[in-house]
Amino acid sequence: MTSKIAYDEVEVGTELPARSFPVNRATLVQYAGASGDFNPIHWNERFAKEVGLPDVIAHGMFTMAEAVRVVTDWTGDPGALVDYGVRFTKPVVVPNDDRGAVIEVTGKVGAKLDDNTVRVDLTVTSGGLKVLGMSRAVVRLA
Amino acid sequence: MALDQSFVGRTYPPTDPYEVGREKIREFAEAVGDANPAYTDPEAAKALGYADVIAPPTFVFSITFKAAGQVVQDPQLGLDYSRVVHGDQKFAYRRPVRAGDRLTVTSTIEAVKSMAGNDILDIRGEVHDEAGEHVVTAWTKLVARAAEPTEPVAATGGEA
Numbered sequence: 457m458t459s460k461i462a463y464d465e466v467e468v469g470t471e472l473p474a475r476s477f478p479v480n481r482a483t484l485v486q487y488a489g490a491s492g493d494f495n496p497i498h499w500n501e502r503f504a505k506e507v508g509l510p511d512v513i514a515h516g517m518f519t520m521a522e523a524v525r526v527v528t529d530w531t532g533d534p535g536a537l538v539d540y541g542v543r544f545t546k547p548v549v550v551p552n553d554d555r556g557a558v559i560e561v562t563g564k565v566g567a568k569l570d571d572n573t574v575r576v577d578l579t580v581t582s583g584g585l586k587v588l589g590m591s592r593a594v595v596r597l598a
Numbered sequence: 599m600a601l602d603q604s605f606v607g608r609t610y611p612p613t614d615p616y617e618v619g620r621e622k623i624r625e626f627a628e629a630v631g632d633a634n635p636a637y638t639d640p641e642a643a644k645a646l647g648y649a650d651v652i653a654p655p656t657f658v659f660s661i662t663f664k665a666a667g668q669v670v671q672d673p674q675l676g677l678d679y680s681r682v683v684h685g686d687q688k689f690a691y692r693r694p695v696r697a698g699d700r701l702t703v704t705s706t707i708e709a710v711k712s713m714a715g716n717d718i719l720d721i722r723g724e725v726h727d728e729a730g731e732h733v734v735t736a737w738t739k740l741v742a743r744a745a746e747p748t749e750p751v752a753a754t755g756g757e758a
Contacts, residue, residue, distance in 0.1 A: 458646050477631065490622075490629035491660050516684045521630040521656040528655070533646050534636055534694060537655050541688030541737070590686075 459531040463572040463597040472530045472563040472576065477522040479514050479548065480556030487518045501552065513547035519559055519587055523580045526563045527593045538573055539594035548582045557582050563593075572597050600712040601719070605675055608707045610668045615700035615728065616661045623653045623697055630654060643696070652694040658701075659687065662723035662736040665703035669721050670740065677717060678742050685718065685739035692732050700728040708737070715744030 484498050493515055496503040504512050520542050528534040550557045559582050566577035573596045580588035620640075627637035635642035636652050643651045670679055695701065702725070709720040723736040 483629075483631075487629045490626045492664070493660070517656055517659050517687070518630065520687060521632075521654060524655050525630075525632055528632075528634060534634060534655060535646060535648060535652050535691075537691055537694075539688075539690050540655055541686065543686045544684055 459533050459536045459598045461531050461597050466565055466574055468565055468568060470565040472526050474562040475526050477559045478556060479550055481552055484514060487515055511549050511551055514550050516544040519548055522559050523561050523578050523588060523591055524593060526561045527576050527595055531595055536596045538596055542591040543589040545589040546585050546587045548587050601710045601717045603710055605707050606710050610705045612702040612704045613665045615702050618695055618697055618699040620651050620697040623651055626657050627654055648696055650697040652696045658695050658734050661701055662703050665705050665723055666721045666738055669705050669707060681743045682740050685741045688737040690735045701725050717742040
């Protein structure tokens with residue numbers, strides 16, 4: 457594994473480059489196909505509203521996949537990830553328009569751990585609401 | 599109705615092997631818009647020390663969630679799958695999943711709880727390769743919402 461970030465150059469509080477990820481209905485259809493999760497709440501507005509949702513929502517696992525890109529883009533090596541967990545706190549509602557929704561992700565080093573690993577604490581919001589809670593990744597640095 | 603506590607600790611038989619393909623990894627990486635060359639270019643993956651292209655970190659969920667279906671759809675457990683939402687997800691990686699892996703998943707029920715009429719199920723999926731080596735562990739918390747929700751569905755969180 458060859459992370460391009462050195463453990464010694466990182467401090468608690470070091471901020472990772474923030475990212476924003478757009479998501480629209482086409483994104484969700486593509487993700488449904490690739491992941492095999494065809495739950496209609498992710499593509500069928502009528503069904504989503506019938507089960508009490510405001511509209512079609514993004515797959516929680518799609519949001520989880522985007523959030524960790526702040527970490528994997530930072531280290532360069534996705535295989536340097538040791539541990540990654542999230543809580544799904546609010547759905548990302550994806551309206552049927554040209555803009556869709558945007559997932560905003562920031563991350564900073566929350567702790568320096570053993571074996572050249574650090575814990576990165578992620579903040580993940582959409583429309584100003586926190587959509588993932590307890591979103592943490594442990595990654596091994598060079 | 600609260601789920602049967604005696605299911606805690608139950609382990610299901612390993613799944614048939616899932617063979618990870620380069621093109622499936624490419625499809626997944628494109629779907630999440632991730633252009634990291636380690637997912638699509640074997641040479642880029644080799645430069646990072648891997649034998650073949652590797653999969654994005656959450657790719658393995660497709661395999662572990664399907665395996666969790668053994669638990670979720672166990673008629674003896676009696677979970678109302680139509681009311682299930684995804685509460686938490688966590689992974690611990692020994693190494694990245696890579697093209698050519700033949701992966702089996704062994705699912706275990708770690709906890710069964712009932713809170714405010716919701717049934718909460720914690721499932722651990724242990725993923726091993728063909729050589730029997732551990733690759734990744736996935737913890738999935740599923741929440742089966744109460745049949746008569748006391749609060750709007752949207753407040754319960756993201757869905758699987």
